[in-house]
Amino acid sequence: MGDRFQHARHVFRVAVVLSVALVAFLIARSALIPSDFGVLGYYRAGALDDIKALPIVHAGRTACLECHDAYDPPEPPDDVRGKKLVVKTSLDPARDNKHFQLNCEACHGPMQKHVDDQEKPVPKVASDDLCLGCHRTLAGRPKFQPQVEPADHKRTGDEKKDACVACHQPHWPKTSDD
């Protein structure tokens, strides 16, 4: 054996060192790369589950309507008296509630906390800034959007009387003289 391999022995030593290094690398690699990496693509498949588990902040319209059901006027049905309700339609379709298409959270903000614990109230959000955020006259707003210039819109000078909600009920915004 010694005669045949004496000229190659230096190669064997290097080969041993390299193969030990290779094995060590493969073991380290498998320890560092998560087992679900590469299953679906070049990523850790568990990330999908991590992202799916993030908390929900906005409840969505369906969740609101489960309790705050809409009704047709003039009177809400007996079994839902006491709950805050949203008017849906009127007897005259021309005066239908245009705000009914809105998600409640568009004005009231994220409501999942309220859905989880109904003791937490739904805030009243009747500030002029909120209404004007969508309804202020602004160049670039499409024509179907009702827009008002606050300075020119039915000003009486009395701050209380000039508030948007003085004439417009937010859940059914058309006024009586429309």
Next chain:
Amino acid sequence: MDQDRRGFLQDAGKFILLTGAATIAWDFVVAGAPEQAPNYVATDHWWGMIIDIDKCIGSGNCVRACKAENDVPREEGCFRTWVERYRVDPDDLDHPLVDSPDGGYDGFPEIDRPGDGLKVFFVPKLCNQCADSPCTQVCPVGATFESPDGVVLVDKTRCLGCRYCVQACPYGCRYIDPRTHTVDKCTLCYHRITKGLTAACCEVCPTGARQLVDLKNPEDPVHQFIREHKIHVLKPDLATGAKVYYNGLDGAVR
């Protein structure tokens, strides 16, 4: 073979050690290979969004809702979605004036009066959830990827913060979260859409300008939308396979 017992035992020992180590190592190698891993059935969804520029009123509801839903920092430049206002002078079409004050978070201040002569419109932007996304190609560690249902996501546990993807995205939709120093971006509210809810921005849009769509669902309104409107995607020349379809996108929009 001229070998004494000691030599034989040494050779045998080396042989067994190396073979054993190699066998163990091979199991590790094979476990990571996709063809050995369990199959994953692709979901029945292919998510996208449709945005109707003719309906956007620039309210900023989407920007606020997104920040609330996804815990997006209020720092400058941290937006998963934002709204841009384009003001185009018909005599100078090559130079539209664009502003996006805090991404449209508080709406837009008045600059022009209607009738001033400029063409003004609002363009909400977000991650285009590209089918051939440049950003997922460049990630060195596999931290960003396209999910089997077509949503481009970020695995925060693997992200290094190298910002290669931020550079690669042609739409500028990625940002570095200053708290974690990792990349963040619109996930199409993946945590919501996988539970049957819609994205937060679409929930609160007052005019229904933004709508989440599932291109694999034959009853989804996206199919009719694409047929009935003149639709456009952002930067089609880059062939990113963007899945956010705009109606009424003016040529001035980059």
